[in-house]
Amino acid sequence: MSEELSDGVKELESMIGEEYKYGFTTDVEYEDFPKGISEEIVRELSRVKEEPEWMTEFRVKAYHAWKEMEEPTWFNATYKKPDFENLLYYSAPKKKPQLDSMDDVDPNIRETYEKLGIPLEEQKMLSGVAVDAVFDSVSIFTSFKEKLAEAGVIFCSMSEAIKEHPELVKKYLASVVPVRDNFYSALNSAVFSDGSFCYIPKNTKCPMELSTYFRINNMESGQFERTLIVAEEGASVSYLEGCTAPMYDENQLHAAVVELVALDDADIKYSTIQNWYSGDENGKGGIYNFVTKRGICKGKNSHISWTQLETGSAVTLKYPSVILKGDNSVGEFYSVAVTTKRQQADTGTKMIHLGKNTKSTIISKGISAGQSNNSYRGEVKISKNATGSKNYSVCDSMLIGQECGAHTFPYISSENPSSSVEHEATTSRVGEEQIFYLMQRGISEQDAISMIINGFVKDVLKELPLEFAVEANKLLDVKLEGSVG
Amino acid sequence: MLEIKNLHAKVEGEDIEILKGVNLKVNAGEIHAIMGPNGSGKSTLSKVVSGHPEYEVTEGEILFNGEDITELDADERAHLGLFLAFQYPVEVPGITNKTLLREAYNTIARANDREELDPLEFEDYITEKLDVIEMKDEFLSRSINTGFSGGEKKKNEIFQMAVLNPVLSFLDETDSGLDIDALKVVSDGVNKIANDENAIVMITHYQRLLNYIKPDYVHVMMAGKLIKSGGFELAEELEANGYDALEKELVLNGEAQ
Numbered sequence: 184m185s186e187e188l189s190d191g192v193k194e195l196e197s198m199i200g201e202e203y204k205y206g207f208t209t210d211v212e213y214e215d216f217p218k219g220i221s222e223e224i225v226r227e228l229s230r231v232k233e234e235p236e237w238m239t240e241f242r243v244k245a246y247h248a249w250k251e252m253e254e255p256t257w258f259n260a261t262y263k264k265p266d267f268e269n270l271l272y273y274s275a276p277k278k279k280p281q282l283d284s285m286d287d288v289d290p291n292i293r294e295t296y297e298k299l300g301i302p303l304e305e306q307k308m309l310s311g312v313a314v315d316a317v318f319d320s321v322s323i324f325t326s327f328k329e330k331l332a333e334a335g336v337i338f339c340s341m342s343e344a345i346k347e348h349p350e351l352v353k354k355y356l357a358s359v360v361p362v363r364d365n366f367y368s369a370l371n372s373a374v375f376s377d378g379s380f381c382y383i384p385k386n387t388k389c390p391m392e393l394s395t396y397f398r399i400n401n402m403e404s405g406q407f408e409r410t411l412i413v414a415e416e417g418a419s420v421s422y423l424e425g426c427t428a429p430m431y432d433e434n435q436l437h438a439a440v441v442e443l444v445a446l447d448d449a450d451i452k453y454s455t456i457q458n459w460y461s462g463d464e465n466g467k468g469g470i471y472n473f474v475t476k477r478g479i480c481k482g483k484n485s486h487i488s489w490t491q492l493e494t495g496s497a498v499t500l501k502y503p504s505v506i507l508k509g510d511n512s513v514g515e516f517y518s519v520a521v522t523t524k525r526q527q528a529d530t531g532t533k534m535i536h537l538g539k540n541t542k543s544t545i546i547s548k549g550i551s552a553g554q555s556n557n558s559y560r561g562e563v564k565i566s567k568n569a570t571g572s573k574n575y576s577v578c579d580s581m582l583i584g585q586e587c588g589a590h591t592f593p594y595i596s597s598e599n600p601s602s603s604v605e606h607e608a609t610t611s612r613v614g615e616e617q618i619f620y621l622m623q624r625g626i627s628e629q630d631a632i633s634m635i636i637n638g639f640v641k642d643v644l645k646e647l648p649l650e651f652a653v654e655a656n657k658l659l660d661v662k663l664e665g666s667v668g
Numbered sequence: 669m670l671e672i673k674n675l676h677a678k679v680e681g682e683d684i685e686i687l688k689g690v691n692l693k694v695n696a697g698e699i700h701a702i703m704g705p706n707g708s709g710k711s712t713l714s715k716v717v718s719g720h721p722e723y724e725v726t727e728g729e730i731l732f733n734g735e736d737i738t739e740l741d742a743d744e745r746a747h748l749g750l751f752l753a754f755q756y757p758v759e760v761p762g763i764t765n766k767t768l769l770r771e772a773y774n775t776i777a778r779a780n781d782r783e784e785l786d787p788l789e790f791e792d793y794i795t796e797k798l799d800v801i802e803m804k805d806e807f808l809s810r811s812i813n814t815g816f817s818g819g820e821k822k823k824n825e826i827f828q829m830a831v832l833n834p835v836l837s838f839l840d841e842t843d844s845g846l847d848i849d850a851l852k853v854v855s856d857g858v859n860k861i862a863n864d865e866n867a868i869v870m871i872t873h874y875q876r877l878l879n880y881i882k883p884d885y886v887h888v889m890m891a892g893k894l895i896k897s898g899g900f901e902l903a904e905e906l907e908a909n910g911y912d913a914l915e916k917e918l919v920l921n922g923e924a925q
């Protein structure tokens with residue numbers, strides 16, 4: 184085990200007994216709407232946000248589309264449906280933060296960020312991470328804006344982008360995930376409150392990693408962020424997203440939409456560490472994470488890669504996908520999904536090959552413990568014109584204990600005989616034999632388990648940016664602590 | 669060094685008794701061989717001595733350098749210098765042999781207040797050990813036993829033994845699965861590791877191994893007990909006549925139940 188790992192293990196010992204580290208709430212006053220959803224609420228939301236007319240109409244149309252749609256039920260999870268009439272669709276901290284300086288941010292909120300360990304304070308800013316923090320629904324503070332502006336990169340909240348860069352937003356919003364794509368994307372389009380917008384101009388390598396932290400604080404608020412990333416010809420960007428939420432007995436809904444657009448020779452790498460509250464042992468409380476994430480490799484030789492570590496949420500339905508439209512474009516999906524207690528995750532990806540010589544790689548690692556249920560659902564579609572295209576999929580499941588479940592649902596269709604699709608799947612169990620073998624060599628039980636898990640997910644975590652990878656290892660250790668034996 | 673007294677063990681949580689009163693004494697500098705029919709309890713003995721949680725000691729003691737170790741966890745026993753070369757080495761994907769060995773070596777060193785090796789020192793140390801059994805260095809960077817052939821797995825166990833330099837080693841059928849040349853190489857390696865301060869207990873079905881690694885004592889295990897002990901000649905006798913003949917002889921002498 185590396186020093187890093189054994190450090191992680193030491194840290195783990197100090198965290199034992201700490202159930203869900205991020206389960207604190209922050210005391211700030213909220214400016215809330217009445218509960219429930221209607222055309223009036225949607226219009227009011229748009230008005231409060233001082234949005235232009237076209238945005239209001241976009242929302243209203245989306246709302247009517249949503250009203251006619253059915254809540255989906257095809258996935259492998261059972262849960263109490265959210266009561267859409269009992270949700271808050273807008274919730275902003277009342278004392279409106281000034282963006283000029285950190286000092287103006289509500290001290291309670293700042294404390295929250297510090298507890299989250301996110302790099303808002305000066306020293307961490309120096310480490311080169313630009314942060315857009317979305318607290319409940321409103322983007323609080325965006326650091327490093329100026330340095331980015333020098334490079335011509337636009338990185339701001341979606342609300343700001345709608346006002347400042349309407350031509351870009353109009354051009355790309357809902358261009359990858361159409362409003363009617365699914366029930367939750369329609370809902371999101373109607374009521375999304377904020378999110379991040381990121382635009383990398385031609386031939387520009389974004390000078391730093393961009394990062395967003397999402398946190399749901401208000402008990403009854405749903406969180407509907409909207410993220411849009413556009414990389415122009417020859418541009419590249421690496422974007423990190425982290426998520427946490429406090430513990431509540433009630434289920435909370437998180438229905439985000441993320442759209443990525445990569446033009447010729449552009450490169451977008453999107454990494455997520457998702458640690459929403461997952462509910463208790465009996466399945467009470469926790470976040471419903473119903474997210475639509477999709478990227479389009481629009482130009483030739485473009486590249487989009489999704490890397491995710493999903494450890495939280497009571498129910499997760501999430502399929503970050505890539506449409507490979509440009510010739511020679513590449514799509515990648517690296518995923519670790521961990522479920523414990525009574526969590527349910529149905530996650531995977533879609534790779535849609537349209538262009539010639541397009542390539543996709545899928546590496547999915549599911550770890551199930553407790554009485555949880557972990558499903559991989561992956562679709563690979565090679566269309567008639569996608570000559571010489573290739574997909575390679577590996578889908579491994581690891582079971583810890585006897586009461587959990589792992590399922591794999593691959594859907595493969597190829598209409599082009601010159602293309603190849605390769606799919607491998609394995610299921611294994613963290614066994615007493617593996618643990619005993621390592622312990623016989625002198626390794627402690629906890630380190631042995633940590634080693635086995637880290638070995639299992641290694642191929643995915645190595646795709647994460649370094650500072651995230653360390654956090655990811657610790658999160659896994661804490662998450663699975665006590666699951667074996 | 670090791671003293672096993674009237675050891676009884678059963679499968680944890682079940683009523684299956686496997687070891688039914690084993691007695692064995694091993695001194696520093698000695699090499700022992702245990703032979704016996706399939707299912708007689710040889711592997712179980714080695715696992716019980718090294719602390720496998722699947723078995724429960726119901727009676728008797730295991731003394732290691734005078735200390736009763738029956739209550740110790742497997743890793744604590746390893747820290748005392750116990751090593752088990754598995755009959756069926758376990759695969760651990762994603763963790764390299766080298767990572768395991770460095771972590772193991774340093775954990776054991778820490779537990780014994782010995783100096784740990786930093787990555788560079790360890791690199792030198794481990795490279796030296798490759799020669800003991802002519803192991804290719806590519807095995808260092810491969811995941812533990814993952815995709816190794818049967819023989820490579822066995823060889824890897826002895827390589828690990830060479831690196832960890834244990835006080836007492838159980839080698840459970842290390843010879844099974846090795847080709848003729850590999851058997852010779854691995855045996856030479858074991859002979860190089862063996863010295864006056866350590867001890868080795870080999871479990872085997874074949875006298876051939878004993879031609880390469882000369883045991884001081886040979887024991888026969890049947891139905892959960894060591895029923896006969898002797899020198900090298902006992903192995904020859906077994907090879908010639910089989911276990912049936914031995915059992916009959918013991919019955920005639922009134923020694924078996």
Ligand SMILES: Nc1ncnc2c1ncn2[C@@H]1O[C@H](COP(=O)(O)OP(=O)(O)OP(=O)(O)O)[C@@H](O)[C@H]1O
Binds near residue numbers: 706707709711713
């Ligand atoms: N966990 C267990 N549950 C049930 N029976 C067990 C268990 N472990 C061992 N046994 C039984 O105990 C007996 C002894 O097994 P062991 O593996 O020690 O035999 P062995 O002498 O090593 O045999 P071989 O020469 O075939 O390797 C066998 O009958 C085996 O089936």
Ligand SMILES: [Mg+2]
Binds near residue numbers: 710711712755840
């Ligand atoms: Mg055996």
